[in-house]
Amino acid sequence: MKRKMIVLFIPLLLLTGCLEKEILDDVNIITVAGYDMEGSDQIKGTVVIPVYKKDAPVESEIIEDTTSLEVSKDILTHLQRKSSDPLVLGKMSVAIYSEEIAKKGLTTLVDTLQRDASVGSRVYLTVGRESANSIMKAKFGNRGAAAYIANLIRHNIENRDMPKTNLHIFIYDLYAKDSDPYLPILKKGESDTVVLDGLALFKGDKMVSEIPNEKLIFFKLIADKYTEGTYSLQLPKKELAAVKTIFSNRKIEVNKNDPTKLTIKVKISGIVQQYTGGMITPKIKSEMEKAFEKEIINESKQLIEQFKETDIDPLGIQDLLESRIRGFGKKEWKEIYPKLSVEIKPEVMITETGVID
Known part of the structure; x- marks a missing residue:
């Protein structure tokens, strides 16, 4: 021993x-x-x-x-x-x-x-x-x-x-x-x-x-898991609302038959932190959700066009296509990237509108 x-x-x-x-x-x-x-x-x-x-x-x-x-x-x-x-x-x-x-x-x-x-x-x-x-x-x-x-x-x-x-x-x-x-x-x-x-x-x-700082929320929504952040919205009647996201998730769907088409789905849950109007009715709540979804679509598409113009891929889309489509490589990516069409499908759900309710 x-x-x-x-x-x-x-x-x-x-x-x-x-x-x-x-x-x-x-x-x-x-x-x-x-x-x-x-x-x-x-x-x-x-x-x-x-x-x-x-x-x-x-x-x-x-x-x-x-x-x-x-x-x-x-x-x-x-x-x-x-x-x-x-x-x-x-x-x-x-x-x-x-x-x-x-x-x-x-x-x-x-x-x-x-x-x-x-x-x-x-x-x-x-x-x-x-x-x-x-x-x-x-x-x-x-x-x-x-x-x-x-x-x-x-x-x-x-x-x-x-x-x-x-x-x-x-x-x-x-x-x-x-x-x-x-x-x-x-x-x-x-x-x-x-x-x-x-x-x-x-x-x-x-x-x-x-x-820039004010666009980072949209990049993070389509590139990364998101936790918290606040974004100011302008509603149809010019009221302002500050919506704080408390959870988000994004999923990228690939069209294997046509790799030039891509869909990014974003789900967001948020709460209203500030509103310049009166009581938040279900109609106003719906307007907030739609206004936020519209901003996400417009801003995200602008970012993707910026990436295409500078020939960069910070979202890692090439890696995703290579992993999902058999035989897809660098040559195919160079051919399809300038023609890439990305559809943004956001789904915003405001779960709380404040104690005023």
């Missing part, structure tokens, strides 16, 4: 000896990384490092450095030269790429993250309307840049209009060849804070278009 126990414990001792130990006090933990163009042939890297002091709020240290585009993968090596302790990426939660870099292509910089085993797949990748450096120097209060930006994106994915996205999803869409990725856009708002400013759309690894 003793021999068996010795045999069991020896591998454990060997395994623990192979682990690389990092003591928190001996390393600088990067929580946010940013990338900007400097001129035409250089890239500027910026990182945020939390500084912990006893009985004091967490402060942030910012380290920045510039290197040539050819060695942009080694930007961390250049930043190491300015850090008092080794820089590590294990706790990074946000990466910000300036709009200029996003339009040139993100493959090289994102590849650096996905090949680092210490970087989690749930890191939020974002595009900066201004330079990443200036966004990282905004005011974030006691929470710091990483927590503030990560919570901002997470909240808008779970409870508002932002579709789900992170490093894992971006990499999957980037290399899938039958869908195109998208990323949230950040910008500086009032009082030097940071806010969301729409969704960047990519063709491969290059940003080619975008969706």
Whole structure:
């Protein structure tokens, strides 16, 4: 029995000896990384490092450095030269790429993250309307840049209009060849804070278009599972109603006999949060539902036309057709996409109209 126990414990001792130990006090933990163009042939890297002091709020240290585009993968090596302790990426939660870099292509910089085993797949990748450096120097209060930006994106994915996205999803869409990725856009708002400013759309690894904030609800309805969000409607008699969606689901139906025809069915349950008229009668409730359905049809079709004009497929329709139609491939997709006709069939149900009833 003793021999068996010795045999069991020896591998454990060997395994623990192979682990690389990092003591928190001996390393600088990067929580946010940013990338900007400097001129035409250089890239500027910026990182945020939390500084912990006893009985004091967490402060942030910012380290920045510039290197040539050819060695942009080694930007961390250049930043190491300015850090008092080794820089590590294990706790990074946000990466910000300036709009200029996003339009040139993100493959090289994102590849650096996905090949680092210490970087989690749930890191939020974002595009900066201004330079990443200036966004990282905004005011974030006691929470710091990483927590503030990560919570901002997470909240808008779970409870508002932002579709789900992170490093894992971006990499999957980037290399899938039958869908195109998208990323949230950040910008500086009032009082030097940071806010969301729409969704960047990519063709491969290059940003080619975008969706503004007010249109995101329609993209999320046809692209993703939706939870909460509020949309303002104008009714036939010019009354205004704010409808909050509490649940939605979408289903895409393929016509196997004619792949140029597609149907997207969207079901929505919502409640009325605000209404500028009087009592909400069953007739008015029906008008609200029809008005919302009309908006979904018009706005969704406009988005799909935008995708066709820029030859991108953020909805992953090509992947869907390839999985449903035997022999359908890239060649067939290129032929039918310009002619693709998408019918939007929304079904809106308002379940509550407020205590005024």
